[in-house]
Amino acid sequence: MQIILPIIAFLIVVSAWRAWRGSPLYSGRKALKLVGIFLLIVAVILGVSMGIFNGPLSHSPVTLAISGILTIVVVGTGASGILIRITDSHIVQLPPSVRLVTSHRRKVYRWMWGIVVYLLINAVAALLVPSSWRWLPLALGGLMLLGCGPALIAFYMRARRFDLGLSAVTAAPWVHWQYTPAQWASWAKNQLAWELSQLQPIVWNRRDGLVVLIIALISGGCIWFIIDASTWAKIIMFAACWSLVLALLSMVTWFNRSNCERRYRRLLTAPAEAYFGAEGVFCNVEYSPWVLSGAFLLEATALRGPPARVVLIFQTFNGSSSTRVARRILIPEDRESDLGLLQQKLRVSCPTAIVRLFPVVDDYSNAQ
Numbered sequence: 084m085q086i087i088l089p090i091i092a093f094l095i096v097v098s099a100w101r102a103w104r105g106s107p108l109y110s111g112r113k114a115l116k117l118v119g120i121f122l123l124i125v126a127v128i129l130g131v132s133m134g135i136f137n138g139p140l141s142h143s144p145v146t147l148a149i150s151g152i153l154t155i156v157v158v159g160t161g162a163s164g165i166l167i168r169i170t171d172s173h174i175v176q177l178p179p180s181v182r183l184v185t186s187h188r189r190k191v192y193r194w195m196w197g198i199v200v201y202l203l204i205n206a207v208a209a210l211l212v213p214s215s216w217r218w219l220p221l222a223l224g225g226l227m228l229l230g231c232g233p234a235l236i237a238f239y240m241r242a243r244r245f246d247l248g249l250s251a252v253t254a255a256p257w258v259h260w261q262y263t264p265a266q267w268a269s270w271a272k273n274q275l276a277w278e279l280s281q282l283q284p285i286v287w288n289r290r291d292g293l294v295v296l297i298i299a300l301i302s303g304g305c306i307w308f309i310i311d312a313s314t315w316a317k318i319i320m321f322a323a324c325w326s327l328v329l330a331l332l333s334m335v336t337w338f339n340r341s342n343c344e345r346r347y348r349r350l351l352t353a354p355a356e357a358y359f360g361a362e363g364v365f366c367n368v369e370y371s372p373w374v375l376s377g378a379f380l381l382e383a384t385a386l387r388g389p390p391a392r393v394v395l396i397f398q399t400f401n402g403s404s405s406t407r408v409a410r411r412i413l414i415p416e417d418r419e420s421d422l423g424l425l426q427q428k429l430r431v432s433c434p435t436a437i438v439r440l441f442p443v444v445d446d447y448s449n450a451q
Contacts, residue, residue, distance in 0.1 A: 106376045106400075107435045108170060116169050124162050131158070152225040159233030167240045170376040175247040175362055181254040187242035187370075191235065198231055241375075249370045252360030257428050258421045260357040260366075262413065267355035270413045273390060274367065275347040277411065282340065357412050359425055361432060364395065366412045371397060373433050380436040381407065383429055385414065385422050385443040393422075393440065419443060 131154050177183065205224035209217050262270070303321050310317060349368055357366035363373050373380050382396040391414040399406050414422070426440040 106170070107374055107379055107433070108376050113169055113172075117166065120162070120165055120169065124158065128154075128158055152228055156228045156232035160236045163233045163237045164240060167237055167376075171240075171244065174244065175251045177247060177250055177254070181250055184246045184250045184253070186249075187245040188239065191239045191242045194231075194238070195235060198227060198235070201227055241377075244375070245370055245372065248362035248372050249365055251362045252358045252365055252370070256358045256360045258357075258359045258418075258425055260413075260415050260418055260421075262355040262415060264355065266413065266415070268351065270390065271347055271350045274350060274411065275343060278343040278346065279340065282343070359428075361428075364410070364412070367410070369410070371395070371410060373429070378408075380429070380433045382437045383426075383433075383440055385440040386446050387443050388446070390414075391416075391419070391443060393425075414443075 132151075202224050205220040205227075208220035209224075212220065302324060307317055310320065312320070346368075353368040358364065363371050365371075372378070378397050378399040380395060381398045382394075384394045384396075386392055386394055393412040393414060395410040395412070397408045397410065399408050422441040422443065426438050429436065429438045429440070
C-alpha cells in the first residue's frame with residue numbers, strides 16, 4: 084500500500100510533463116525546475132506515506148483510508164498548481180481601467196459548488212445510514228476528492244488565464260471584426276454544415292470485422308466457461324452485453340450530432356464579432372490563447388471561400404494524447420486588408436507556427 088501514493092504522484096507529474104514537452108514554452112531552465120519540484124514531491128510523498136502506514140494511524144482502517152485520500156488530494160493539488168505556475172508562467176497584467184471578464188472562472192465555480200454539495204450529501208448520509216453501510220458514502224466522497232481535487236486547481240488556474248487573456252484581447256485588439264445579422268446567420272449555418280461534415284461515420288472494413296469477431300469470441304468464451312448458469316441464460320447475457328455496446332455507439336453518434344446543433348443555436352445568439360489580440364482570438368463564443376503549455380497555435384491560413392475565412396489550427400494536449408483542433412473565422416468583405424497586419428503580429432507572437440494569412444489563398448481542403 085505504501086507504493087500507491089508515490090505512483091499517483093508520479094503519474095500526475097508525467098501527465099503534465101508530456102503535455103508541456105511539446106509546447107513552444109518548453110525550455111531547459113524550466114525543465115530543471117520541474118525536475119527539482121518532482122524530487123521534492125517524491126520526498127514529501129514518501130515521508131508522509133511512511134508516517135501514515137507505519138504510525139499510529141495504521142491501527143484504524145477508516146482513519147488510514149481518510150488520511151491517505153487527504154494526502155493524495157493535498158499533494159496532488161499542490162503539485163498541479165506548481166507545475167502550471169512553472170510551465171505557464173506568463174500572466175497578463177491588466178490596467179485597472181480594463182473590465183475583467185470572469186466567464187471561464189464562473190464555469191469552474193459551478194463545478195466547485197456541485198462537488199461541495201455532493202460531499203455534503205455523502206457526509207450527511209454517512210451520519211444517517213447504519214454503521215455497517217457507512218463505508219459506502221465515505222468511499223463515494225473519497226473517490227470524488229481523488230478525481231476532482233487536483234484537477235480543480237488546474238482548471239481554475241487555466242480559467243483565470245483565459246479570463247485575463249480575453250479581457251486583454253477585447254480591451255486592446257489588433258483587429259476587431261463586426262458582422263451584420265444576415266452575415267452572422269449565414270456563417271452560423273456554414274459552421275454547422277462544416278461541423279456535421281467532420282463527424283466521422285462508423286465504417287467497417289474487413290480488419291475491423293475480424294477484431295470485433297475476436298472480441299466477441301473472447302467475451303462469449305468468458306461468459307460460457309466462467310458464469311455458472313443455464314445455456315439460455317448465457318445466450319441472453321451475451322446478447323445483452325453486445326446490445327449495450329451497440330446502444331452506446333448509437334448514443335455517441337447522436338450526442339455528437341446534437342452537440343453540433345447546440346453550438347449552432349448558441350452561435351446564433353452570440354455577439355456577431357471577432358477579436359484578434361496579443362493574447363489570443365475570440366470569436367464564435369470561444370476564446371483561444373495563442374500559446375499555453377497544453378494548447379498552442381500550429382498553423383494560420385486565410386482561405387478564399389466562399390465564404391472567405393481564417394482557419395486556425397491549434398495543437399491541444401489532454402495529458403496522454405494530442406489533437407489538432409480547427410477554428411474557422413469569417414472574414415468580412417471589406418476587411419481583407421487586415422490580414423497583412425494579423426500575419427505580421429502572429430509571426431512575432433507565435434514564432435513556431437506556420438502563418439499564411441496574406442495574400443488569401445484558394446481552398447486546399449474541403450475539411451476547412
